[in-house]
Amino acid sequence: MLLEEQRFLHEDLERLEQGISDRIGDEPKHIRDRLARDHHIAQFLDRISSQSTKLLSIYRDADGSRSHEIQQIGSGDPMEEFYKQLTEIKGFHARYPNEPVENLERAYRPKKGPDADSQPSIVDTMFTGEEAYGRFFDLHTCHELYLNLPNAKRLSYLQYLDSFDNFAPGAGGLKRAEKMTDQYLTYVGQLSQDLETFMRKTRPLENVDKVVADFDKEFDAAWEKEEITDWKIEEPNGKLNSTSKQTSSSEAVWCDDCDKEFKNENVYKGHLSGKKHIRAAAERAKRLNGETDGAGNDPNGSRKGETSPYRLKERAIAEREFRVKRLASAMSTERSDSRVNVERKQGMTERERQQELENLFSATTTMSQAKEAEDGEEEDDEDKIYNPLKLPLAWDGKPIPFWLYKLHGLGVEFPCEICGNFVYMGRRAFDKHFNEARHIYGLKCLGITNTSLFRDITGIDEALRLWDKIQKEKRKDKVDDGSVVQMEDAEGNVMPEKVYYDLQKQGLL
Incomplete structure (x- = not known):
């Protein structure tokens, strides 16, 4: 029945909306699961669009079949129409006895536990190993x-x-x-x-x-x-339709045929007789002639070629x-992440690259095991990572290698009194924090405005002494125009007193 199809479409839309709502409320930790969730939502949205189009065509009833069916049900004997539809349903199931019944509630429900592990993720075959589930480019x-x-x-x-x-x-x-x-x-x-x-x-x-x-x-x-x-x-005279090429200096000359810049006019004239320039000029002339011929129907010639x-x-x-x-x-x-990843891999050995790939492939297994452990009880021991040395965590949530920890000196502490005795681990983070908002705000609280001169200074007393010294030197170098004595020579030239006596000692006045 057409009305049954209409009811089925409404139910399907409601189930799809519920499926989207269930997935949006969940925020997976792993990027693989997040991408799989987003792709499922995108598929549901596409199905909502297609089902809504079908439903809209039924409501428009262009051929009048829906109105005819409603009229047929509403008029006559209701029981006769009921048994007629029942006979058609029984006949359909007799012809197709093994026809499966679609359970919409189960189809759109998020799969968890063994059901989720038995089916491959939608993003497993979507990305290459270099892309790492969409984190990096693979060009x-x-x-x-x-x-x-x-x-x-x-x-x-x-x-x-x-x-x-x-x-x-x-x-x-x-x-x-x-x-x-x-x-x-x-x-x-x-x-x-x-x-x-x-x-x-x-x-x-x-x-x-x-x-x-x-x-x-x-x-x-x-x-x-x-x-x-x-x-x-390009115009046939060898120039572009608007501004010409910008040269690096006023003496430089640009050659449109070779698309190259020359330092001065003499070098440019010397290159005009070369075979490379002659061949480039001939090719460019041929190209411009071809463009001009292609626009022969334009009487104004404003859009040549x-x-x-x-x-x-x-x-x-x-x-x-x-x-x-x-x-x-x-x-x-x-x-930018791809560039950092390539630089990181270039500094790794082949054994470390293989180990990283194994960790990447085993990460999905670890995540599935963690999900199985969550059966309504809080079991934090399964999610804990064995990290006795308290190493920093990498992008995959696992501790970084110990050799990398020692290479960057992450075990060395660098306290900064200006930042409120905050401790930075490693020289790299310590050097970087001088341009961060925390350190700059600490200097401004001390009344220091020129923060660029206070790099590698972490003590409050040391910073205040340096700032007082800078202010004293500025006041010392500052010249007060009112305190300078002006002198005038016989010719009427006005100059400072010191300059006047210096010239007088040299006999120039």
Whole structure:
């Protein structure tokens, strides 16, 4: 019955809302469980959207079937209609005797205990080992594509993480003419796709489609206004459609054909006769002629080359570069964490890397065992970590290695009286705290305004003595204009008394 389907959709929506409410109230500790919860909520939201669409079409009743069914039930003998529907239900179950019954309450309930462990998590196969459940980037494939580009700089993976969104001419060893290849288009397209996929996996509750659509609208507006700096239309006279390239000094000269800066005019003139410049000038002239021919239908010539195939390819490349920049800025935290992680792994031995992978894979087992221990009773002993040396905890909640603890000197205490006798563990934390709000606030409470001169000073008396000394030197060096005696020579020149007597002793007056 259509009314039964309508009732089922209403029940399904209520069960979905209850399932979302049960998951939002739980805050897992491990990032894997948090991502799995968010992805489940995202799936429920998608199902709510699809079920609501079906329900709305039933209420609209475009073909009139719902009204006909209501009229059929309401008129005539109710018992006759009841037995008719009962006969249809029995006939259906006779044809399909093994048809399973869907229990919505059980389907959307959060699984705990043995049921949760028997089924794999939704995020187990979603991330690579380098990504660590969405904490870091894994751009090794894009890095290999970049290294295979012609004339690209040989950047290490750590350097690539710092500059993969810098597409300025010469930044990555690629100029504008060198980017107009299918290989570069494939590379920048793969880079934007990987970043967008990473955002979808790590932020399932955000509307990534809307974010990407906003990026595209922003790019379209900037492209129409010629605000994309590196992709402005070039004129046949060798200059860009707007401002020219900015040089590092007033004597420097920029060569538009080679897309390179020269220190002075003489060096620029000497390079004009070189084969490299002649070949670059010929290629650029050919490219500009192709763009001009593509816009031959424009009587005003204001948008030359806009509809040419070459310009359309430039737009496709520029759009992907713009999207990479926006996605990288939106995920700046993951980018900085990825850089720190790569630096950390470079200082580890192969044995330590293998041990870290084993700890990462066993973390899920440990978390499941901890959940099994929670059967309504508080058993804190199962959650405790064996840490007799009281080492600091790493990002995975386990103590850091003892050699790392000794390397950074985390066992050395550095007290600071200005910070209220707060104790900092390790030289790194101690050096860092001089620029933090706690130390600066302590100095301001002592009346010290210039905090940059008080680095490595932790005692209150020492800081006050230094501040008094600085104030005395300032007052000593300060010259009072009213106390200076002015003298005038025979020619009417006015000068201080000391200068007057010095010149008089030298016989210059």
